[in-house]
Amino acid sequence: QTVVTQETSFSVSPGGKVTLTCGLNSGSVSPSHYPSWYQQTPGQSPRTLIYSTSIRSSGVPDRFSGSILGNKAALTITGAQADDESDYHCLLYMGSGIWVFGGGTKLTVL
């Protein structure tokens, strides 16, 4: 069974830099998994941040960036702001019409 792994929680200071990761229990994440990232605040629908590893969705500030770091996909926030405090979900395409989400990372800005 494919499991996509994310940190359960993370904290960052205002103005700081944080990197959230998205891995696979079996193998490495690569661009062919088309990693995408979604931000969600409590009670709200997800918002698309990054797709195809590193392409920012329309209107997303450039303090959000995506990459592959080692064997994982990564979402980096540079210059964190208070309203970045959210849950962050990664999504991987596994091929053959199947996607898998990670468990999500709760980011605290304090």
Place this chain on the structure above:
Amino acid sequence: EVQLVESGGGLIQPGGSLRLSCAASGFTVSSNFMTWVRQAPGKGLEWVSVLFSGGTIYYADSVKGRFTISRDISKNTLFLQMNSLRVEDTAVYYCARGGAPATQYYLDYWGQGTLATVSS
């Protein structure tokens, strides 16, 4: 403007059925792939099903054989027929549009979600 509006959630007993709808505007549901994603209370997102523009369909193992995704182009609406419901199917169900090009395999617009509660 792209909008997705889900409806059809509610309280249902285990073993029962629900049909969720996702009314789309600002685009045609057959022009993009469309997905259903769910989120159990306090949990992460779970991909449920996809309907590609050409008509190909896939399901997560957790719902295969019980859920059916479909669309009505005349109503510009996506559906999710959920049968043999289980307590663990309790979740907010979101419909989401596939981004373009489809070969980028991401979701660009999301609805507000509809809550389905399976309980006796």
